[in-house]
Amino acid sequence: DIQMTQSPSSLSASVGDRVTITCRASQGISNYLAWYxxxxxxxxxxxxxxxxxxxxxxxxxxxxxxSGTDFTLTISSLQPEDVATYYCQRYNSASLTFGGGTKVExx
Amino acid sequence: xxxxxxxxxxxxxxxxxxxxxxAASGFTFSSYGMTWVRQAPGKGLEWVSAxxxxxxxxxxxxxxxxxxxxxRDNSKNTLYVQMNSLRAEDTAVxxxxxxxxxxxxxxxxxxxxxxxxxxxxx
Numbered sequence: 001d002i003q004m005t006q007s008p009s010s011l012s013a014s015v016g017d018r019v020t021i022t023c024r025a026s027q028g029i030s031n032y033l034a035w036y037x038x039x040x041x042x043x044x045x046x047x048x049x050x051x052x053x054x055x056x057x058x059x060x061x062x063x064x065x066x067s068g069t070d071f072t073l074t075i076s077s078l079q080p081e082d083v084a085t086y087y088c089q090r091y092n093s094a095s096l097t098f099g100g101g102t103k104v105e106x107x
Numbered sequence: 108x109x110x111x112x113x114x115x116x117x118x119x120x121x122x123x124x125x126x127x128x129x130a131a132s133g134f135t136f137s138s139y140g141m142t143w144v145r146q147a148p149g150k151g152l153e154w155v156s157a158x159x160x161x162x163x164x165x166x167x168x169x170x171x172x173x174x175x176x177x178x179r180d181n182s183k184n185t186l187y188v189q190m191n192s193l194r195a196e197d198t199a200v201x202x203x204x205x206x207x208x209x210x211x212x213x214x215x216x217x218x219x220x221x222x223x224x225x226x227x228x229x
Contacts, residue, residue, distance in 0.1 A: 034215035036152070036216075038152075043202060043219040043220070043221060044144075044202075044216075044219055046207070046216060046217050049207065049214075049215045050209065055217070087151065087152055089154075089215060091213050091215050092212045092213055092214075093213065094166050095166070096142065096154040096166075098151060098152045098154060099151075101151040
């Protein structure tokens with residue numbers, strides 16, 4: 001079964017910093033990758049699908065890239081409301097595996 | 108407005124059974140795949156099971172295969188999961204979620220319910 005590994009597991013950055021989260025698949029998954037944001041006490045929210053397509057209504061400071069096995073989620077200028085745990089997920093297979101999550105905090 | 112409302116959670120003993128329901132509204136239920144995702148206390152997201160819009164195709168995580176059964180009643184706009192032989196490690200908040208329609212096959216989840224807590228303990 002394909003495993004999804006995120007790094008780092010947590011990070012602390014200042015407001016306005018550029019933040020990058022990495023997700024690696026143990027085998028190639030083309031661009032069938034989604035990113036979710038889960039703020040404390042809230043349900044997850046879909047941010048990006050097809051590795052780089054921003055869902056309608058998601059701020060443009062979020063972007064995604066990658067294909068095959070290596071993917072990144074970038075927040076170009078970290079805002080206080082971006083404090084959350086971010087998850088990657090592969091889809092289009094019989095197993096919709098999530099990564100372990102990356103907790104983003106403000107320094 | 109899409110709404111998903113889970114119910115049926117609670118405290119159950121190890122080896123017991125529970126059926127969760129998810130009432131859907133605000134979209135054409137039968138046109139979309141649906142899924143269950145769980146989150147153990149303080150832990151990450153774990154996909155549990157998915158079902159196609161017609162109900163004819165189902166998928167399960169290895170951790171629940173043979174113990175959980177996903178189903179849907181399109182006449183009632185309701186998703187279900189029957190959970191048998193429950194274990195302590197099944198303790199989690201269970202979310203139902205609607206799949207987006209991007210590709211043929213399994214899609215990411217664009218709407219989520221608020222979740223229902225299942226606690227497996229003696």
